[in-house]
Amino acid sequence: MTDVQVNQASEPGTEQDTVWVQEVHFIDSVPRWIAMTFVFVVFIGTWHLVTAFELVSPIILPTPWETLEDMVFVGKNLLSGGYMLGALWITFKEVVYGFALAIALGFSFGVLVGETAFGEKAVMPYLVAIDTMPKVAFAPLFVAWLGFGIESKVALAAFIATFPIVVGTAAGLHAADENARMLFKTMGASRMQTLIKMKLPTGLPQIFTGLKIGAVGVMAGAITGEFLGGGKGFGELIRVAASQLNTPRVFSLILYLSLVGLAVYAAVTWSQRKIVFWHKERVGAHDH
Amino acid sequence: MNAALAQDYSGAPLGAPVYELNNVSKTYARNLVVALEDVSLTLRKGSFTSVIGSSGCGKSTLLKIMAGLIPPTKGRVVLQSKPVTGPRHDIGMMFQQATLFPWKTAAENIVLPIEIRDGKAAAKKAIDSAHDLLEMVGLEGFENVYPNELSGGMAQRAAICRMLITEPAVLLLDEPFSALDELSRDMMNMELQRICNEQHATAFLVTHSIQEAVILSDEIVVMKPRPGRIAEIVDVDLPRPRTLDMMTTPKFGEIVDYIRTLLDKGEDM
Numbered sequence: 367m368t369d370v371q372v373n374q375a376s377e378p379g380t381e382q383d384t385v386w387v388q389e390v391h392f393i394d395s396v397p398r399w400i401a402m403t404f405v406f407v408v409f410i411g412t413w414h415l416v417t418a419f420e421l422v423s424p425i426i427l428p429t430p431w432e433t434l435e436d437m438v439f440v441g442k443n444l445l446s447g448g449y450m451l452g453a454l455w456i457t458f459k460e461v462v463y464g465f466a467l468a469i470a471l472g473f474s475f476g477v478l479v480g481e482t483a484f485g486e487k488a489v490m491p492y493l494v495a496i497d498t499m500p501k502v503a504f505a506p507l508f509v510a511w512l513g514f515g516i517e518s519k520v521a522l523a524a525f526i527a528t529f530p531i532v533v534g535t536a537a538g539l540h541a542a543d544e545n546a547r548m549l550f551k552t553m554g555a556s557r558m559q560t561l562i563k564m565k566l567p568t569g570l571p572q573i574f575t576g577l578k579i580g581a582v583g584v585m586a587g588a589i590t591g592e593f594l595g596g597g598k599g600f601g602e603l604i605r606v607a608a609s610q611l612n613t614p615r616v617f618s619l620i621l622y623l624s625l626v627g628l629a630v631y632a633a634v635t636w637s638q639r640k641i642v643f644w645h646k647e648r649v650g651a652h653d654h
Numbered sequence: 655m656n657a658a659l660a661q662d663y664s665g666a667p668l669g670a671p672v673y674e675l676n677n678v679s680k681t682y683a684r685n686l687v688v689a690l691e692d693v694s695l696t697l698r699k700g701s702f703t704s705v706i707g708s709s710g711c712g713k714s715t716l717l718k719i720m721a722g723l724i725p726p727t728k729g730r731v732v733l734q735s736k737p738v739t740g741p742r743h744d745i746g747m748m749f750q751q752a753t754l755f756p757w758k759t760a761a762e763n764i765v766l767p768i769e770i771r772d773g774k775a776a777a778k779k780a781i782d783s784a785h786d787l788l789e790m791v792g793l794e795g796f797e798n799v800y801p802n803e804l805s806g807g808m809a810q811r812a813a814i815c816r817m818l819i820t821e822p823a824v825l826l827l828d829e830p831f832s833a834l835d836e837l838s839r840d841m842m843n844m845e846l847q848r849i850c851n852e853q854h855a856t857a858f859l860v861t862h863s864i865q866e867a868v869i870l871s872d873e874i875v876v877m878k879p880r881p882g883r884i885a886e887i888v889d890v891d892l893p894r895p896r897t898l899d900m901m902t903t904p905k906f907g908e909i910v911d912y913i914r915t916l917l918d919k920g921e922d923m
Contacts, residue, residue, distance in 0.1 A: 545753040552721050553770045554741045563770070567757050644756035644802055 428614040436614040440622060450603065457599040458626050460516050460588040464523025465630060468580050472528045476535020476573075481561060490536075497529045502590045509595040518595045523587030527580035534576015538569020571645045574638040581634050585627040600626075672856045673697035673720070673824050678729030680715050688881035689715040693729070695875060695884070697824060697856050702847075704859040704867035705875040708917060712882020713860050714828070720858065721747055721826055734823050743771060746822030748830045752809035754801035754816075761785065761797040764815045771820070780819060787815035790852070791845065807838040814849060825850070827859040831866075840898055843870055847896060864910050864917075869896050876916045885916050 393401065410430050416422055417429040428436075443450040475493065478485035505522050512518040542565050550560045566573075592601025600623050607615035673696070680690040690712040697703055705713050718724045719731060722741045731738045733745065754763045762777075764784040769777035785797055791811040801809055810830060817825060830846075831839045843866060850857050861867050867874050871890050878885040890909060892900055900906050 545749050545751045548723065548749065549753050551723055552741045552745065552747045553767045554743060555770045559770055564755070567755065644800060
């Protein structure tokens, strides 16, 4: 697809207009939803062909159709308030409690580390050390300490999600530039005023970046907790379906589960847009 | 114009000393660099003083001392007969960047110094004065606009209002328009002259531009580096109000040349 652009440049001595032919990349002229549908169709098509020609055993990979059928079944169970809805509710609670705990802890430690010299010198190294550990490895400990109820899952979810929020908050508090600091100094602002009226609002974009990474981690934490610590959540349903080699069920459960993660992420993005209204964020470099 | 604006910022009559520096020196303890040596300076009520000099001549150290941000090593720094021992509300300051906060409207940004000093309720009461100031700088109707919708020049006008809202006795201007393009810069300088004149403000400007210093100032403090000290204080006896046309007069050229010579001498040392 090409676009012809005509530039009227009157050069002395020549009567001809300067005509450029400017190439416009095909992808730039395609709406996003069409491009996304294209990828989806290719994905389902490939999946269909792989199963139709039995390149993979049906136990390992169900057909798209089987998966859809199971999704309808699970969807009906969820909508009619069946046992699956109860399980989803438990997982949802774990995620929400875990995230709330992570926000409280992450924000407090973030302020401690980002605002005080003591925090930066003495606390930050420990946080970095703990952050580099594989945090899911702590799951058996949380189960041993807190039992097989939702508490151990909430703890693991919060444990994973806290660190990005600490880092985001600390980075945000360092985001204010020299001019803003000097301005607040000349206005005679106290340390608390400088923190609340300038540093925190300035750092909100970074804080929200931390929250978004945390929102993804909290989901992983809750499900890992359920895989390793049992309970009655959605992770347990997935584990049971997988052990019964019911792969269509595993697929459809994961898809419904992703809705919870999506809801949490959407809630964070929505509040970011409401609170940090002055900061326009782009999805990607090519999103014009 | 409302009463707050028409009123003089300090009771002092025009020409009386407002800000006095006596033999001020600053040595940075960290590396024993003498940033400022034996600077004496008097700002008189309603006067416009500029300081000019190459980098390393101690301009910004001088400004920080005058703003109460850092203490001098030696000497007396006295504003309105009280020694300056820290940031004060009778000092207004403006920087190269407007530094408006994007989560506050123009008017809310302007009353920020009041909010810091006296709290939210007082800031709310001051919103009317903020409107008057915006009107004075030609930004009427922009009260509720957020800073990211303002151009560079408009943002600096709002920053002027924020500086004036506390009715400071002295205005410290740290290259306020150097980030603007040359056309807006000339225009803003004329605006600044008008505003200072209307407010009977005592202003102290740090600049890199000789032309800017000459067109705005009554006195120009020429500084030389290593250690930072005053080379000469040059009187500018061009008539007021100044206009941009004056920049083409022989008198203007003479003063510019003289200051350039002084600056070149400083560099040779």
